[in-house]
Amino acid sequence: MSYISKTNLTVRYSETDKMGIVHHSRYYPWFEISRGDFIKSFGISYNQMENDGIYMPLTETGAKYIEGVGYDEEVVITCKMVKLTVVRCEFYYEVLRASDLKLVTTGRTAHAFCDTSMKPINLKKKYPQYYEIFEKLVCGEE
Amino acid sequence: MSYISKTNLTVRYSETDKMGIVHHSRYYPWFEISRGDFIKSFGISYNQMENDGIYMPLTETGAKYIEGVGYDEEVVITCKMVKLTVVRCEFYYEVLRASDLKLVTTGRTAHAFCDTSMKPINLKKKYPQYYEIFEKLVCGEE
Amino acid sequence: MSYISKTNLTVRYSETDKMGIVHHSRYYPWFEISRGDFIKSFGISYNQMENDGIYMPLTETGAKYIEGVGYDEEVVITCKMVKLTVVRCEFYYEVLRASDLKLVTTGRTAHAFCDTSMKPINLKKKYPQYYEIFEKLVCGEE
Amino acid sequence: MSYISKTNLTVRYSETDKMGIVHHSRYYPWFEISRGDFIKSFGISYNQMENDGIYMPLTETGAKYIEGVGYDEEVVITCKMVKLTVVRCEFYYEVLRASDLKLVTTGRTAHAFCDTSMKPINLKKKYPQYYEIFEKLVCGEE
Numbered sequence: 119m120s121y122i123s124k125t126n127l128t129v130r131y132s133e134t135d136k137m138g139i140v141h142h143s144r145y146y147p148w149f150e151i152s153r154g155d156f157i158k159s160f161g162i163s164y165n166q167m168e169n170d171g172i173y174m175p176l177t178e179t180g181a182k183y184i185e186g187v188g189y190d191e192e193v194v195i196t197c198k199m200v201k202l203t204v205v206r207c208e209f210y211y212e213v214l215r216a217s218d219l220k221l222v223t224t225g226r227t228a229h230a231f232c233d234t235s236m237k238p239i240n241l242k243k244k245y246p247q248y249y250e251i252f253e254k255l256v257c258g259e260e
Numbered sequence: 261m262s263y264i265s266k267t268n269l270t271v272r273y274s275e276t277d278k279m280g281i282v283h284h285s286r287y288y289p290w291f292e293i294s295r296g297d298f299i300k301s302f303g304i305s306y307n308q309m310e311n312d313g314i315y316m317p318l319t320e321t322g323a324k325y326i327e328g329v330g331y332d333e334e335v336v337i338t339c340k341m342v343k344l345t346v347v348r349c350e351f352y353y354e355v356l357r358a359s360d361l362k363l364v365t366t367g368r369t370a371h372a373f374c375d376t377s378m379k380p381i382n383l384k385k386k387y388p389q390y391y392e393i394f395e396k397l398v399c400g401e402e
Numbered sequence: 403m404s405y406i407s408k409t410n411l412t413v414r415y416s417e418t419d420k421m422g423i424v425h426h427s428r429y430y431p432w433f434e435i436s437r438g439d440f441i442k443s444f445g446i447s448y449n450q451m452e453n454d455g456i457y458m459p460l461t462e463t464g465a466k467y468i469e470g471v472g473y474d475e476e477v478v479i480t481c482k483m484v485k486l487t488v489v490r491c492e493f494y495y496e497v498l499r500a501s502d503l504k505l506v507t508t509g510r511t512a513h514a515f516c517d518t519s520m521k522p523i524n525l526k527k528k529y530p531q532y533y534e535i536f537e538k539l540v541c542g543e544e
Numbered sequence: 545m546s547y548i549s550k551t552n553l554t555v556r557y558s559e560t561d562k563m564g565i566v567h568h569s570r571y572y573p574w575f576e577i578s579r580g581d582f583i584k585s586f587g588i589s590y591n592q593m594e595n596d597g598i599y600m601p602l603t604e605t606g607a608k609y610i611e612g613v614g615y616d617e618e619v620v621i622t623c624k625m626v627k628l629t630v631v632r633c634e635f636y637y638e639v640l641r642a643s644d645l646k647l648v649t650t651g652r653t654a655h656a657f658c659d660t661s662m663k664p665i666n667l668k669k670k671y672p673q674y675y676e677i678f679e680k681l682v683c684g685e686e
Contacts, residue, residue: 128435130431131277131278131283131438131448132277132283132431132434134277135273135274135276135277135278136273136276136278136331137599137601138278139278141274142602142605143569143570143572143573143576143605144569146416146569147415147569150416151412151414151415154415154474163474165472165473165474173563175563175609175612176568176609177608178607179569179605179606180604180606180607181605181606182604183604183605188449189449190438190447190448236612270577272573272576272577273573273576273577273580274576279459284460284463285428285431285434285463286427288427288430288558289427289558292427292557292558293556293557305616306616307614315421317421317470318467319466319467320464320465320466320467321427321463321465321467322462322463322465323462323463323464324461324462325459325460325462325463328459331591332580332589332591415561415562415567416561416567418561419561420557420561420562420564420565420614422562425557425558427558472562
């Protein structure tokens with residue numbers, strides 16, 4: 119199965135900078151929201167995972183910027199899981215302008231599975247119930 | 261004794277918004293830095309306080325905006341402690357443009373003394389060593 | 403007429419700090435979103451106002467913090483206009499936790515009416531159409 | 545000539561998240577500060593460039609996270625220009641913990657040269673004085 123989540127957001131005034139468009143760094147919190155929605159679609163939540171002792175610290179982030187978006191514009195963010203091993207996973211994102219579905223930005227984040235003291239864990243061994251859900255969600259590379 | 265701390269900062273691009281000046285919300289992290297420098301001047305640090313089990317959550321914040329400042333402008337932030345009781349304290353801040361010392365913004369924050377589970381504590385009873393330092397630093401109202 | 407807008411938000415991971423709850427400064431962008439929604443309810447938008455040459459820079463902000471809220475919690479933000487003169491206006495906000503409608507934070511912002519060069523303007527004289535809408539929306543003090 | 549700039553920063557409380565360390569998105573504003581310092585070392589400033597009508601919007605950003613850093617820790621950020629053509633350039637960054645010079649994060653940003661209406665320009669043709677400075681600063685790939 120290949121699942122893609124969709125999240126709608128409206129650009130906040132505080133997310134713009136003096137260039138008049140969304141500051142490049144503020145796409146990363148959007149990816150994070152989108153990733154949270156992706157996970158939530160399957161009856162689990164990232165908050166619950168942290169409470170259960172699983173952290174997913176970021177090991178890599180990246181974004182390509184195609185268009186700028188301005189204050190009060192609505193965007194749609196899609197997220198899919200593009201890689202999964204027992205110790206790490208990767209997500210891919212697209213930000214589209216809602217009005218014309220023009221591609222604005224793409225992104226990618228890589229994560230390690232860690233315990234509460236930020237030591238790497240084997241998710242399949244320690245939390246097979248989570249790993250099984252992720253295994254169903256992951257799709258091939260875009 | 262009445263002590264006033266001084267902190268120099270340069271406006272970050274990411275702190276501006278589409279109006280071309282620093283977003284009003286971004287003065288509060290500046291006050292926080294200034295407050296940290298105030299505390300640090302006396303050989304203690306807010307980080308150390310948190311490690312010792314003392315939190316100072318904010319109960320009130322406020323700011324008045326007189327002038328805007330733009331990207332790459334240098335500002336000076338002053339901080340003083342204007343109130344102290346055994347359960348709470350208040351700080352007052354001024355942000356000045358470094359080039360001409362024109363007053364840009366004033367601010368005020370109120371804090372409770374709490375333990376790690378965010379329960380209010382009597383600082384004088386539980387941590388007399390910190391209370392004594394604060395007692396020396398507090399000054400009358402501006 | 404006394405109008406109150408309602409805005410629903412979910413706490414972003416990036417809005418929390420090491421205390422585990424939403425950083426005090428991040429309520430101000432929430433107030434801003436809520437204010438935008440308030441204005442939008444009447445068929446105008448703050449974006450349109452800026453395009454028409456009206457800016458509403460902040461002259462004062464303030465907040466009182468009653469409870470903390472954590473990652474992924476849903477909040478409701480209400481906004482009303484509590485003061486209006488021909489040169490300035492004020493808004494009042496309440497942030498409630500959605501699950502139990504417990505009051506989390508209250509806020510207040512004051513704004514000047516300015517032109518594109520940030521010079522104060524008399525809104526009633528220069529833009530009577532906007533002033534008339536605002537006049538219908540303003541309510542007495544809370 | 546191969547020039548590397550150095551910028552010292554102290555982690556702000558507001559830059560941490562509930563994991564207790566700097567949020568991954570907040571390294572990008574640090575890279576931006578570091579890039580500004582890089583440019584400033586040569587008697588020009590990014591602010592001056594924007595006033596002269598040259599914008600450098602980001603086309604790509606990326607970071608790798610090796611270690612976390614916490615509140616009040618001091619870091620050193622190095623920046624160098626690793627690519628330059630007449631229409632674009634790239635920078636590479638390293639964030640080191642100041643206390644032990646341990647590598648915390650590396651980053652990379654790509655920029656287009658644009659005019660005030662965000663149309664691409666040939667920097668060498670339109671602003672040879674800036675291009676010449678950049679040409680002196682660029683170094684080979686790290």
